[in-house]
Amino acid sequence: YSELDPALCKELRKIVEALTAPGKGLLACDESPSSLEDRFSELGVENNENSRRDYREMLFTADKCQLSQYISGVILHHETVYQKSTDGIELTEVLRQSNVIPGIKVDKGLLPLFGAKNENTTEGLDNLQERCIQYKHDGCHFTKWRCTYTISETTPSLLAMVANANVLARYATICQSARMVPIIEPEILNTGDYGINRALEVHEEVYSVLFRTLHEHHVYLEGAILKPAMVLPGVQSSTNCTPQIIAEHTLTALQRTVPPAVPAVLFLSGGQSDKDSVVNLNAINAYEGKKPWTLSFCYGRALQNTAMSTWKGKRENASKAQAVLLERAKLCSEAALGVSES
Numbered sequence: 010y011s012e013l014d015p016a017l018c019k020e021l022r023k024i025v026e027a028l029t030a031p032g033k034g035l036l037a038c039d040e041s042p043s044s045l046e047d048r049f050s051e052l053g054v055e056n057n058e059n060s061r062r063d064y065r066e067m068l069f070t071a072d073k074c075q076l077s078q079y080i081s082g083v084i085l086h087h088e089t090v091y092q093k094s095t096d097g098i099e100l101t102e103v104l105r106q107s108n109v110i111p112g113i114k115v116d117k118g119l120l121p122l123f124g125a126k127n128e129n130t131t132e133g134l135d136n137l138q139e140r141c142i143q144y145k146h147d148g149c150h151f152t153k154w155r156c157t158y159t160i161s162e163t164t165p166s167l168l169a170m171v172a173n174a175n176v177l178a179r180y181a182t183i184c185q186s187a188r189m190v191p192i193i194e195p196e197i198l199n200t201g202d203y204g205i206n207r208a209l210e211v212h213e214e215v216y217s218v219l220f221r222t223l224h225e226h227h228v229y230l231e232g233a234i235l236k237p238a239m240v241l242p243g244v245q246s247s248t249n250c251t252p253q254i255i256a257e258h259t260l261t262a263l264q265r266t267v268p269p270a271v272p273a274v275l276f277l278s279g280g281q282s283d284k285d286s287v288v289n290l291n292a293i294n295a296y297e298g299k300k301p302w303t304l305s306f307c308y309g310r311a312l313q314n315t316a317m318s319t320w321k322g323k324r325e326n327a328s329k330a331q332a333v334l335l336e337r338a339k340l341c342s343e344a345a346l347g348v349s350e351s
């Protein structure tokens with residue numbers, strides 16, 4: 010059960026509904042300045058406040074009508090929330106004018122989980138309610154928090170699953186208290202040498218601990234979104250699975266652990282190729298079986314890779330890069346409806 014005020018529940022459900030409209034998904038462009046460093050330097054782009062602003066402005070000013078046809082919301086980094094376009098308009102306002110909802114990554118990154126071997130947890134709970142109240146005031150309506158898990162013979166440990174579930178649950182209740190929809194991201198990384206059955210086992214365990222804990226913390230599930238990885242064999246294994254097998258295993262893990270009260274499951278792309286991220290999402294939606302949630306995308310790299318490398322930091326490449334972004338977004342949108350032909 011939830012202890013939230015009915016008016017607050019209604020507000021959260023309304024935000025979820027707008028974010029998960031049919032055929033729409035989210036663009037995650039909340040990379041920290043340091044994680045953009047590698048990607049920008051590969052392209053010879055200097056990484057500074059202005060170049061990051063130019064890049065994000067290029068993405069957000071892609072054709073208004075088309076962008077909002079495929080993208081309902083964008084996850085921002087703190088810096089972007091307080092940046093203005095070259096015309097002096099706040100970037101959050103640029104998004105709103107395109108009918109796209111601004112959201113904000115509120116975790117402060119990974120840190121070692123002492124007591125476990127080579128596993129992480131995520132920090133950022135300090136002052137989280139105050140930060141969320143401020144972000145809501147400044148125009149953001151949803152948040153994201155990412156915990157990661159690695160698959161090996163001994164991991165994820167029960168300690169990591171329990172600790173991260175508690176962190177995610179605390180995050181979710183705090184955000185909901187500040188009228189923000191939490192996107193709960195338990196990212197099971199696909200690095201390692203294991204087959205898809207081992208991945209399925211881990212996904213089931215992680216989500217079952219997570220939802221038990223969300224229940225204990227009285228998270229309002231109808232006002233939250235799950236952002237998981239798809240169930241895939243490890244990248245170091247030589248196994249190749251068809252999209253149908255990936256869809257079957259991903260849906261099995263979700264069916265066994267995620268309550269139908271959760272309105273939407275928005276997948277991360279997790280380093281899959283642009284093509285795979287579309288084909289696999291399409292297979293998930295085309296798969297016949299129980300699917301009580303909206304199944305769509307919240308992609309970072311799979312939406313941005315080609316747009317960024319087309320842009321290359323040059324204003325004259327902006328419209329070409331925007332066309333590339335819209336093309337990727339359209340393909341993801343079709344996959345979210347299960348009607349992609351690619």
Ligand code: 13P
Nearest residue numbers: 037277278279308309310
């Ligand atoms: P990818 O789609 O590139 O995995 O990123 C999504 C994201 O927001 C990770 O936190």
